[in-house]
Amino acid sequence: MACTPEELLNFLKTRRSIRRFKPVPVPKELIIKILDTARFAPSAHNSQPWRFIVVEDPVIKEKLANLHIGAKPLRSAPQAIVVVSDKNVSPDSYLIDGANAAIYIQLAAHALGLGTVWIQTMRNIRDIQRILDLPENLVPVSILAIGYPDEQPRLRERIPLERLVYYDKYSK
Numbered sequence: 047m048a049c050t051p052e053e054l055l056n057f058l059k060t061r062r063s064i065r066r067f068k069p070v071p072v073p074k075e076l077i078i079k080i081l082d083t084a085r086f087a088p089s090a091h092n093s094q095p096w097r098f099i100v101v102e103d104p105v106i107k108e109k110l111a112n113l114h115i116g117a118k119p120l121r122s123a124p125q126a127i128v129v130v131s132d133k134n135v136s137p138d139s140y141l142i143d144g145a146n147a148a149i150y151i152q153l154a155a156h157a158l159g160l161g162t163v164w165i166q167t168m169r170n171i172r173d174i175q176r177i178l179d180l181p182e183n184l185v186p187v188s189i190l191a192i193g194y195p196d197e198q199p200r201l202r203e204r205i206p207l208e209r210l211v212y213y214d215k216y217s218k
């Protein structure tokens with residue numbers, strides 16, 4: 047069943063960060079389907095510097111949940127996907143490339159009725175590298191808690207369009 051353009055745009059607008067999950071694991075086939083979709087994210091020179099670490103081990107997941115206060119949603123999430131990006135493969139753009147893959151994961155999960163929240167990594171790069179046995183060139187760009195939503199969060203306020211858009215040059 048094909049979606050109309052309006053339905054597709056509405057799909058993008060209805061993604062929400064989910065921080066409370068049902069205690070039900072996401073089947074491996076769905077995780078793989080999501081990661082297969084993430085491969086189609088754009089990257090500089092099509093370098094595809096991303097690798098995906100699916101965290102299922104509760105001990106490892108708990109270590110990630112303890113990284114900082116904002117990582118708490120990992121406690122109720124049955125799984126996590128850590129997007130790491132190789133700075134040797136895409137030296138100028140590895141963070142952007144990795145972020146592109148992460149948002150593809152969030153949107154693919156949303157399409158399948160799953161919820162995600164992006165957990166900040168940038169202040170804990172070394173710790174995450176240690177927890178996941180990552181070499182120095184593999185930088186964790188995003189940890190995505192993933193699972194079946196156990197909440198329906200309201201829309202977080204968005205800046206009105208007229209305060210965001212300029213034509214030709216920026217002006218005050």
Ligand SMILES: Cc1cc2nc3c(=O)[nH]c(=O)nc-3n(C[C@H](O)[C@H](O)[C@H](O)COP(=O)(O)O)c2cc1C
Nearest residue numbers: 061062063064065116117119163164165166199202
């Ligand atoms: C780079 C980045 C870092 C984020 N870090 C966290 C985090 O550590 N913990 C958290 O609960 N949410 C985190 N978020 C989710 C944002 O808070 C959320 O996307 C934002 O409030 C908008 O809400 P929405 O995703 O429901 O539209 C992060 C999002 C991004 C893009």
